[in-house]
Each structure stands twice: as C-alpha cells, then as structure tokens.
Amino acid sequence: MTHLLQPGHGPVDGDHYLTADPGLVHWGHLPNATAEPVLTIGSGETVTVDTISHEGILGDQGRDPAAFFAATAGIPATGLLHDTVELAGSTRDHDPGVHGPHVVTGPVAIRGARPGDVLEVEVLRLRRRAPYGVISNRHGKGALPGEYPQPSTGSPVGTAAPTVSLVATVGPDGLGRLPVGDGRHLAFPLRPFLGIMGVAPATEAAVHSVPPGPHGGNLDVRHLGTGARLFLPVQVPGALFYAGDPHFSQGDGEVALTAFEAPLRATLRLTLHTDPATRALAARLGAPFAETKTEHLVLGLDPDLDEAMRRAVRDALTLLADRYGVPGPVGLAYLSAAADFHVSQVVDGVKGIHGRLPKADLAHLGIR
Structure with missing residues (x-):
C-alpha cells in the first residue's frame, strides 16, 4: 500500500x-x-x-x-x-x-x-x-446508547454488539469513502x-x-x-x-x-x-479559546449539554467585552442575531459546545 x-x-x-x-x-x-x-x-x-x-x-x-x-x-x-x-x-x-x-x-x-x-x-x-x-x-456509547451498536443477527433482544468498527479510505478524488455494504459507498x-x-x-x-x-x-x-x-x-x-x-x-x-x-x-x-491582556482574558474565560482566519471560537465544556451551552455564551460575552468593549446586553443581542453555536461532541463525558463569531462583523470596532 x-x-x-x-x-x-x-x-x-x-x-x-x-x-x-x-x-x-x-x-x-x-x-x-x-x-x-x-x-x-x-x-x-x-x-x-x-x-x-x-x-x-x-x-x-x-x-x-x-x-x-x-x-x-x-x-x-x-x-x-x-x-x-x-x-x-x-x-x-x-x-x-x-x-x-x-x-x-x-x-x-x-x-x-x-x-x-x-x-x-x-x-x-x-x-x-x-x-x-x-x-x-462501541459499548453502548455515542448519541444513541441502547440503540446502537445494533444487535448481531441471532442475538437475544436487547443484546448489543460490543464494537462496530468500519474502515473508511481516502479515494483518488481526495474524498473519504465509507462502504455501504452492497457495493456502493458514501463519499464526503x-x-x-x-x-x-x-x-x-x-x-x-x-x-x-x-x-x-x-x-x-x-x-x-x-x-x-x-x-x-x-x-x-x-x-x-x-x-x-x-x-x-x-x-x-x-x-x-x-x-x-x-x-x-x-x-x-x-x-x-x-x-x-505573557502580556497582561492575553493572560487576563484567558483567566476570565472558562475554557480554552481559538480562532480561524474568519472566526473567533469560544468553547463551553460541561457534562450537561445545557450548561455547556451557557458556558459558551458566557465566554462569548466575555470575549466581546474584553476584546471589543461590547456591553453584555448588546453582546447577547448580537450573539442571538449573528453568531452560531454548535455541538462539538456529545461522547466524551464532558460535552462540548463551540461558538463561532465572525471576525468581519467585529473588525470595524477595533480591538481594545
């Protein structure tokens, strides 16, 4: 190979x-x-x-x-x-x-x-x-424990397969390929x-x-x-x-x-x-933070998905206040109108939410 x-x-x-x-x-x-x-x-x-x-x-x-x-x-x-x-x-x-x-x-x-x-x-x-x-x-974990992994053929009702591991490959087109099982495949x-x-x-x-x-x-x-x-x-x-x-x-x-x-x-x-501004922002946030070329990313982490969401929103408000001087009520309105909050994962015990704030929306405010 x-x-x-x-x-x-x-x-x-x-x-x-x-x-x-x-x-x-x-x-x-x-x-x-x-x-x-x-x-x-x-x-x-x-x-x-x-x-x-x-x-x-x-x-x-x-x-x-x-x-x-x-x-x-x-x-x-x-x-x-x-x-x-x-x-x-x-x-x-x-x-x-x-x-x-x-x-x-x-x-x-x-x-x-x-x-x-x-x-x-x-x-x-x-x-x-x-x-x-x-x-x-595997092992009844994932978003649908008790439903997946599905029981093997002939297994008693309620018995789940301990592990289902599917091998995916990279095709010549650079896409992921996951066999369906009947000669077809999913590409992504x-x-x-x-x-x-x-x-x-x-x-x-x-x-x-x-x-x-x-x-x-x-x-x-x-x-x-x-x-x-x-x-x-x-x-x-x-x-x-x-x-x-x-x-x-x-x-x-x-x-x-x-x-x-x-x-x-x-x-x-x-x-x-080591600068005071970055140290202070990190100390006020509840989780690590990140950015891409186009977005600020804030993270909410908690075993309860609702609390993870609350933590992500709080960190977004903190970032808006510290970096751009946006008051909390205005920041919350902006987040509701323009930011996206996604579930990162629900399978690691501590669940994750990540909030995505477009940099283009904030550039004209200037960083404090």
Missing part, C-alpha cells in the same frame, strides 16, 4: 520533529505536572509531530493491527505504520477500565512558560500518514484536525484522556484544522504541550462515538503569550 508516512521518512516541515514511538507517547492518560518533557523548545519555534490513531490497536479490536485491518478491510501488513504496530505489540499496559483509548505524542516544554501565561498553538500543516482510518461505535470531504491538543493540568494525579477541560485535551472541535490557532492557559512550568487523536474528518456532534480516526503528521507553531 502506498502513501504511508512512516516514522523518520518523508517531509518534515518544522524546526523539530517528534516521532510517535512508544517512548514518546502517552496511551490512555495525558501528561500531568510530573511528566518529563521529551523535547524543549523556544517560544515561536515549530515542531512536527507524528500522531497515531488508537483505532485498530485497542484490546477489544485484538490489539493486533495486522489482524484487525486484514480482516476488516484486506489491508496487508505492509500497509501499516511501523509505530502503530510497535506500540500495539509493546509491553505498555492499557486497561480500558482505567485508561482512555487515546495516544498522544509529547509532552513538549516551552522555555520560560509559567502558570498564567497562554500558549498559542498554530496549526501550520496536517499531512495524512495513511490512506485509511476507522469509524467506531476530508477536514483533518487533531482532536487532542492540550497542556498538562496542575495535578500529580492521573489525567484520563477522554474528558476535555481547561487544559484543553480531547476538545474534538473540527474547526481546529490547518490555519487555526488554539489558546491554552498554561498551568505548570514549561506548559508541557501534547497532541494526538488525529482525525481525517468529523461532523459536529461526533454522534457514533468516534469520527474518521486516522493518523496525521502535524506541524505546529508554539508561541508563548
């Missing part, structure tokens, strides 16, 4: 390069305050990070990617990434009752970073490392992004990889693709940035449980902001 970006081969666009070999990744837990950095860089430098997908290496999929991908999609062992095979075959402990599924590369320390600073992560380039990936619905555009980008929380306790939080982590916001900038409040010295959970595409909601999970080589610029 062609179009594989094996570790150590192919283009590297950043000042530094991190492979995803077992010694440079965390599996199931995110780096915490005690994590040792695998790389230390200066503010404004770029790093190219190999990421691998957890799909195909988990225990309920046999922890044998060669067998899994051969059985589900006829992909030979020569079509697999070496780091994926190496991690699955390693002695690394992975207990699904204790660990999350995700593999993250890092952490990367930024010289001089201290709590209260803000780390800007600019996504410069995302290269596909393989021409295929997996979309899974790719929108690559990293589902996990974050900094270490200020705790020595284990940090599960699934729920997002003020540290970022498993945000699963599909707009954080090439050109996006994510702002993360630094919580420990050095920031200790990490990235993983690569996607080729995802719809808002991520309703099955996973999106099109597939490996990426990401080049990111990590810039430290």
